[in-house]
Amino acid sequence: MTFAWIVNKAGQRRITLEDVCAGKTDADFLWVHLDGRDPAALAWLERQSEIPEVAHRALIAQETRPRTEAMEQGALVNLRGLGATPEDDPDALVSIRIWAEKGRVISVCIRTPLALEPLCHEVSTGKIRDPGDLISTLATLITNGLDPDVAELGDTLDDCEVELEDRSIYAMRREVAKARSQAISYRRFVSPQRQALERLSTLGADWLDEHDRMHLREAADRCARMAEELEAVRERAALMHEQLTDLRAEQMDARALLIAIVALIFLPLTFLTGLLGMNVQGIPYHDEPWAFWGVVGVCALVAFGISAYFATIHWLKN
Structure with a gap:
């Protein structure tokens, strides 16, 4: 799904990529979201000569990890969040690639993140006025969506520990193995995402104000807590797997x-x-x-x- 939003003193309005190509972007802030599977969107991105070549390659890369890199007049930001179609996503968390500069943000997604629709709603209500607002809101939405899933993994292990003597060992081993696999998949991206958000919060960019930095630090702190919880889930799952193996042997x-x-x-x-x-x-x-x-x-x-x-x-x- 490719679209764009323009924000100015008159308000905010959603437009198409054709409008952007036609120059109908008289705005204080422009957000262009590109579908990484759309050839027309990729062709438009190729024509953006002001984006550094390194950033351009990172925006269309198939495999990414969370990162923040300052480049020339802007910054490259890669984040990971829950996908809207988890059954079709090869990774537990889908990638959101962002090029941010003063007055403009270009985001690229190969698969649809769950936070995209709420982010558009925040723009439509006028709560987002610049790149700092957009990225900090996106980081908050990602952590808000992921936090319950991480907590649910811990609750699953809690239930298994309570019902250790009453439930089928084979069924419980499948649940524990699934929780452990999910925790490993999440932690692979949550841990570097904390570092990316911390680095972004200290970035010397004039489109980041103190309010944005505060929200980025808060999102980084929640990512750190989730990373610790995921590590605890992984260790608890390994210990419970050993207990189930011993119980089956007994x-x-x-x-x-x-x-x-x-x-x-x-x-x-x-x-x-x-x-x-x-x-x-x-x-x-x-x-x-x-x-x-x-x-x-x-x-x-x-x-x-x-x-x-x-x-x-x-x-x-x-």
Whole structure:
């Protein structure tokens, strides 16, 4: 989705890229958002000779990480946030590439960030008047959207720890593994994003006022807290995975012990019935009417005696 916003004393108005090309941009502040998959948008960006070549390559790069770099009269800012279509995004957080200079911001997205629509709403209500307002608001929206997801990962592990003895080990292992994988994916971008926001807040640009810097520092602090929470989730998930592995091993040992006890109980009974069941002459009492019930009684006594022995050494409790 490619569009542009112009902000001046008369208010704010959304325009198209064709309007920008036609020079209909009499504004104090211009924000141009480009779809990185749109050839026309990329062609327009190619014609912006005032953007340094290094910044231009960074704006259209396929793989990015959060960063802030001052370049000539402007700054290159790369941020990461939740995507509007997570099922189609290869990364946990989608990239927002920004070139900012006095009076103008150019942003490029290959995939749609979740914060884009709320950001447009902030512009439409007149709360954004310059590049500093735009970037600081974007940083706040990104952290506001990501914070609940990070907290939910911690809550998932809390629930797993509480229900450790009551739920299926296999289902819980899948939940823990998913939470750990998500935490690793988020932390990959959240940690450098904190550094990028901190660097941006100290950037000596005249389009950043103290109010913008305060919001950038606040967003950087929240990113730092989220990075710490994600690291804690990763470590807790690894510890819980070990606990689940040990618990599964204990269950398997207990089942193996039960099978062994049953086998030990029936081993002498099998020997006795096999011995008496041989088709040879000389089996004692084979003609007596009480012989069958006598053998059953002996087998019952043997089974009871072996079971009592295992009970006294506490095998049956395990």
